[in-house]
Amino acid sequence: MKRIRMNMRARSIHSWPLRSVARIAITACLIALPTAVRSQEPAATPADDATEAIPAPPEGQPSAPGQSRPDDRPLEYWLEQLDSDQFAQRQAASLKITRFGAAAVEPLVEVTRSGKLELTQRAVGILRTLANDQPPDSEDGAWGGLERLAAQGGGSAAMAAKQALDDIRQQRQVQAYERLATAGVQIGFRDFVLHSRSMTNQEAVWIDKKWKGDVEALRWLRWVHRVDHVMIEGDAVRREVLEQVVRMPDLRTIVLREATVRDDIFEPLATLPRIDDLELRYIRLNLEDADRLAQLPIRVSLGLMGTGLPPAGADKIREAIPGLNVIHKQGGFLGVVCNSLTPRCEITAVKPNGAAANAGIQPGDVVLRINETAIGSFEDLQEEIGSHLPGDEVEITFDRFGEIEKVTLKLGRLEGE
CATH class of the missing domain: 1.25.10 (Leucine-rich Repeat Variant)
Incomplete structure (x- = not known):
């Protein structure tokens, strides 16, 4: 039965006109052509859709040709x-x-x-x-x-x-x-000296000779929180650096040292709401600088060590800011620490390689006189030494286990911390 049907179908096809068969073949080719063409096209990728990342041109510049x-x-x-x-x-x-x-x-x-x-x-x-x-x-x-x-x-x-x-x-x-x-600015806990007073394990920002000179990097100082001390040294003591330093949110204590002032370093400091402690160490100042310092919002202390500022300049600042503790020293440095709780100036520590150490002064010695000035306490010693310049020669009279001895030495300057 199946063979009869197949033969009948074959005979029916062969009985079609040749023109009809040709039309059917052409139509089938036309239908298959688009499918074949599409099969040769590459598959769409996520980069072809609307989320494709196109690098944006720099701000303020037009797009590159061909980049809409x-x-x-x-x-x-x-x-x-x-x-x-x-x-x-x-x-x-x-x-x-x-x-x-x-x-x-x-x-x-x-x-x-x-x-x-x-x-x-x-x-x-x-x-x-x-x-x-x-x-x-x-x-x-x-x-x-x-x-x-x-x-x-x-x-x-x-x-x-x-x-x-x-x-x-x-x-x-x-x-x-x-x-x-990365820019060479140091932030961490260190020991240092403020107004000849030792401060131990104090967190601070240090901008010194290790700084690479990148002022742009200092713009990040505004994001340094809970650090209120900054030490700036040498070539970094200049206006453009201080303009960034004063943006530290918790800044209260500033030490500037070992520098030659080339521009107005006081104007940025005047923008601060308050300064608890300010020290200028071995930075030359004049009476005009004293007027500028008197305009700063200093609340607790101002240290002037080795600045060359005449005593009249320090007095002018004291008058302008009543109650401010102005520590004015010519910058001579002996390099000793004495017990401040006793009624005499007994040396408890000697700074290695300092003027006192090089002259043979030792812990346990009791300072009696500097030149002709009697010394009864550590404060007396600091005041007298502070009235001398680095390089001045002074005679130290001291008691060593009951023996009175004298030594003449050349004062140094406070170096390092």
Whole structure:
């Protein structure tokens, strides 16, 4: 039966006109052609869709030839797509808006007023990305936009902005230590001397000869928190450095030393709300500098060691700032520490390689006189030594186990810490 049917079908086909068979064959070829062409095309990749990352040109510069910004669609279009029903389109819009840079800040701030939670969170997220790309001391742009949103109260936009700002702050505080260390700025706990008073294990920022001279890196100092001491030495004692140092949020104590002043270092200091302690060590000053110092917001103490400032200059500062402890010394340094709790000046420690050590003075010696001036306490010794310049010769009379001895030595200067 099957063979009969097949024969009948074959006979029916052979009975068709030749023209009909040709038409059927041509039609089949035309239908198969597009499929064959499509099979030779490369498969679409994620990079071909709307989220493909196109490097943005530097801020303020036009796009390179052939590189449209972004997709030749205006910012308004992508802002609308932030509220698209399609997740992929919302993601693509976030990426594209970021490339508009500062121009997108105010429109994004306006978007947060829509009242839509996801739209607000996306807008704040883009602002956070833009703020992260700003210089460390920039307070406008996306950073300023987030601050304005955070100040609006307790709405969703304000809460999201506050969280974004907190995250950026924490990130930048970590980055600050890394960037400053790379530039040769030291931050850590060290022993040092302030107004001839030893300070032990004090956390401070040190900008000295190890600093590589990169002033731009000092912009990160504004993110160094809970450090209130800074020591600046040598060539770093100049205005452009101090303009960055005064932006440290918790700064209270400043030591400037071993430098020749080439510009106005006092104007940046005058911008601080307060300075607890300021010391200038071996930095030449004149009476005009005394007038500038008298205008600074110094609250506790001012140390002037080896500055060459006449006594009249120190008196002028005392009159201008009543109650300020002005320690004025010519800079001579003996290199001893005495017991301040006894009614005599008994030496308890001698600084290695200092003037006293080189002259043979030892712990346990009791200083009686310097030249013709009687010494009854450590304060007496500090005052008398401080009235001499480095290099001055003085005669020291001291008691060593009941024997009165004398030695003449040349005063040095306070070196290192």
